[in-house]
Amino acid sequence: MAELESGTESPTDEPERIARPRRRLTFLGIVVAVLVLLFGMPWWALVVSGPQWPVPVFVAGTVVILGAALALPVSMILGHGPRTLDWAARVGDTTLGVAWVLFTWTVLGLVPRVVLAVAGVENPLRARIVAGFVVGVALVLVAWGVVEAMRVPRVRVTEVVLPRLGRGLDGTRVVLLADTHFGPIDRARWSARTAAAVDALEPDVVCHAGDIADGTVARRHAQAAPLGDIRARLARVYVTGNHEYFGEAQGWLDHMAELGWTPLHNRHVTVERGGDGLVLAGVDDATAGASGLPGHGASVTGALAGADPRLPVLLLAHQPQQVRAAAAAGVDLQVSGHTHGGQIWPFHYLVRVDQPTVQGLSRHGERTQLYTTRGAGFWGPPLRIFAPSEISLLILRAG
Incomplete structure (x- = not known):
């Protein structure tokens, strides 16, 4: 069979070439549907349906909501593209966070609407x-969420009681940080104050469980x-x-080593x-294997290679869902972040679909415990609503 000429697509490329535009259209359709729902419901419920506002109020409300709906995808592409x-x-x-809070309380506003009716x-x-009521609650929650x-x-x-922990390590103070998410908002002063708060706890071990930053x-x-x-x-x-x-x-692994931390890669x-x-x-x-970076990919077996099997194991793994592999390997305690405790209520219900736990201490199997921190920072909207940030101090106790 004659070889394909250089630059000529193989027959196997044809399905992918056809599927690519379909995926783009599907993604675009989902984005449009989300925008219509996220902004359309508050517009309909607060501006159009029933209030009979004077024309200036109607126009102002429509302009604000429509402007936000148009600004959101543009700013997200420019900011995160x-x-x-x-x-x-x-x-x-910020627009996304405010829109989510307003949408949530517009939905909840159906309850007083029925009661009043x-x-x-x-x-x-x-x-x-x-x-x-809806606008007032949303404004209060957004202001509180920023603080x-x-x-x-x-x-x-x-x-945390670890039955296999030796008496010499009873009372070990482990401080867990995660999800600092240094990003578009300059939080250097916040970082310094948080570091000082960690130091004040006089830790024996400090763990950073990932999502250190958004950016290089x-x-x-x-x-x-x-x-x-x-x-x-x-x-x-x-x-x-x-x-x-x-x-x-890899840049963050190297930089943390330069700062004196030990990267557990x-x-x-x-x-x-x-x-x-x-x-x-x-x-x-858990996503490292799909990143394409050579040598990256979660491996509990690799992490424990050569470890004394008689000793208890504290495992750092960013996502709580990684506890399945930890339990299979007989890990005593896994510490994780990733969930932010939901960050903006009621988003924790969606997080729970993907993760086995949202926050706190839980047990998985006969030996393995998991502590999931709500995280120190935030991602995306600079808001935390009914999901306070935390520095987690775990005091290990011998069984």
């Missing part, structure tokens, strides 16, 4: 009362710098999250105190 313009990301992320309150008064997102995380203390080391260098000031008696360890693989995962270290040992192991994020 190839150009990665931070100002555009800030606009898009049963009570005999007629339109336009009924619709105007509900509109005022919660920008504050130094609260310390959440949890005692060069762009987020100043925000990440305070991590180098954190001290720990036994070890400072770090693993990649899924967001590192949107930027430069499918490997482990052993710490000792009082004659007893604890294996600190770490794996790449």
